[in-house]
Amino acid sequence: MSVTPKELFLSAYDRYADAIYKHCFFRVFSRARAEELVQEAYLKTWQYLQTGKIENIRAFLYKVANNLIVDESRKRKGVSLDKLIEEGWEIAGSRENDQRLKAEFREVMDGLKILKPEERELIIMRYVDNFGPKEIAEITGNSANGVSVKLSRATEKLRKSFNK
Amino acid sequence: MIILEKIKKLVGAIKFERKVEIRRRLLASIENQDARNVPAVRHIKQRSLFSFLKPMPIFAVLVIVSLLGGGVSLAAEQSLPGDALHAVKLNINEKVVKALSFSEKGKANWDTRLAERRLEEISELVAAGKLSSSTQALVEELFRDYAEKVQERIAKMEKGGAVKDAEEIASRFESSLRAHERVLEKFNSKVEKLKQKLGEAESRVAQARKNLENAIKSATSTPENQSAAEGKIKAASNFLDSTRKYLENRKEKLGTGTTSPELAEAIKKAEEKLVGAEKILAEAETKLLEGKYGEAFVLASKSMRAAQEARLSVVIEMKILKRADDHDDEDEENENDGDEEDDDHATTSANILEKVRGKGHGRDKD
Numbered sequence: 001m002s003v004t005p006k007e008l009f010l011s012a013y014d015r016y017a018d019a020i021y022k023h024c025f026f027r028v029f030s031r032a033r034a035e036e037l038v039q040e041a042y043l044k045t046w047q048y049l050q051t052g053k054i055e056n057i058r059a060f061l062y063k064v065a066n067n068l069i070v071d072e073s074r075k076r077k078g079v080s081l082d083k084l085i086e087e088g089w090e091i092a093g094s095r096e097n098d099q100r101l102k103a104e105f106r107e108v109m110d111g112l113k114i115l116k117p118e119e120r121e122l123i124i125m126r127y128v129d130n131f132g133p134k135e136i137a138e139i140t141g142n143s144a145n146g147v148s149v150k151l152s153r154a155t156e157k158l159r160k161s162f163n164k
Numbered sequence: 165m166i167i168l169e170k171i172k173k174l175v176g177a178i179k180f181e182r183k184v185e186i187r188r189r190l191l192a193s194i195e196n197q198d199a200r201n202v203p204a205v206r207h208i209k210q211r212s213l214f215s216f217l218k219p220m221p222i223f224a225v226l227v228i229v230s231l232l233g234g235g236v237s238l239a240a241e242q243s244l245p246g247d248a249l250h251a252v253k254l255n256i257n258e259k260v261v262k263a264l265s266f267s268e269k270g271k272a273n274w275d276t277r278l279a280e281r282r283l284e285e286i287s288e289l290v291a292a293g294k295l296s297s298s299t300q301a302l303v304e305e306l307f308r309d310y311a312e313k314v315q316e317r318i319a320k321m322e323k324g325g326a327v328k329d330a331e332e333i334a335s336r337f338e339s340s341l342r343a344h345e346r347v348l349e350k351f352n353s354k355v356e357k358l359k360q361k362l363g364e365a366e367s368r369v370a371q372a373r374k375n376l377e378n379a380i381k382s383a384t385s386t387p388e389n390q391s392a393a394e395g396k397i398k399a400a401s402n403f404l405d406s407t408r409k410y411l412e413n414r415k416e417k418l419g420t421g422t423t424s425p426e427l428a429e430a431i432k433k434a435e436e437k438l439v440g441a442e443k444i445l446a447e448a449e450t451k452l453l454e455g456k457y458g459e460a461f462v463l464a465s466k467s468m469r470a471a472q473e474a475r476l477s478v479v480i481e482m483k484i485l486k487r488a489d490d491h492d493d494e495d496e497e498n499e500n501d502g503d504e505e506d507d508d509h510a511t512t513s514a515n516i517l518e519k520v521r522g523k524g525h526g527r528d529k530d
Contacts, residue, residue: 010187017178017183017186017187018178021177021178021183032268033269033270034178036270038178038186039186039190042186042190046190046193113388116387116391
């Protein structure tokens, strides 16, 4: 029995919504906006499913989310770290005042802040979403080689920042 | 990148209840077979003509909407103050979209649209020959409320540190108010009071925008600010391109469709304004090369504002033209029924005004 587009779509929501939300959060640094982006990405994907066929729905969802984020993240002001920690704290679901976790959160966010938005995009896709360079290339529309070069440059930049 | 592994755990997944909520919303949209009008499941206070639904979440309201059929909601979109369906437009359609916006920017964008929609309605009412004193009072009241709400949102965003987002909203709203002001000019004294309210809102928004821009101009040369300026220039450039195409398209159709000297004039002025917008964008690019990112951002925003105003003035003129055409058709069909029209509209809109005012429209705490 073949899977209907509706079944495919809902199962893609159940399987990937968390991961896409996480991806969006790291890119826009806002819980509310990340939720909106998840919804928008899925809606656009559903609209597409009405007219066309999607080979790899996971990659497609990331591609749509990425396109939605690109304009948005470029326009945004530098992130307020305190606000971010407050929000990140809430997202982490931690109720205890755990100073160690808080310090780690601050460390990572500080590190990410020094990256340019496009570098952050690559780092998030590689290390948060666990995509390989080939898949990243597919999602961002760049060449796999280009992605590898930029990724290693961004990783080095981030590593230096953590080792300061 | 052990540290990133840690952060993955720290951020955690989307909150369970939010995930379920979005899923239900998507499902409702699939079942309606119209993904563009996504129903919201958010629990908003439904204070409206439909107050009998008050204890229910908006999801329940949407079930009712889908039972009524999407046609009602679609037809309501075309309604004007004074029409029976205008209440559906205000209290269902517009609130559903509002409930869809979670972020402050999303909400500010929609409140801006709501204020704009009221201004469009006034122009369309005049064009359709349906402007009575009570419909006018209703729209003026609603416009004032939404315009104030937009200003509150801009202030809130600024306070929260989202200066560039706040500037974007203020800039867009200002261009829209200016475009509408120009259109209202030709209606002379009929809409004097609204013009006054519009002028007041415009100067307040312009002031807020200037203050925000001063903060942006003084920004330091960080990579973040460079990206922001580049992004803004790119966005402005894309918008200018699409506006140019839009105007060309309209111009082509001028010769073939209904000829309106007002529309032709509006297109001509819009084209002139667009040339100005292009020059400003070129200045923005120069500033970017000089490393003056704050100034580049502000100039790109100015260029976009000019293009938005140009495009909107033509869009509004088109809407007016369409209403006027519909009105002419109606006149031909009902040559003898026209006398009572104003009184009928007055009664309906007075009722709506009373109910909407009494129930605190557009003031939902979200």
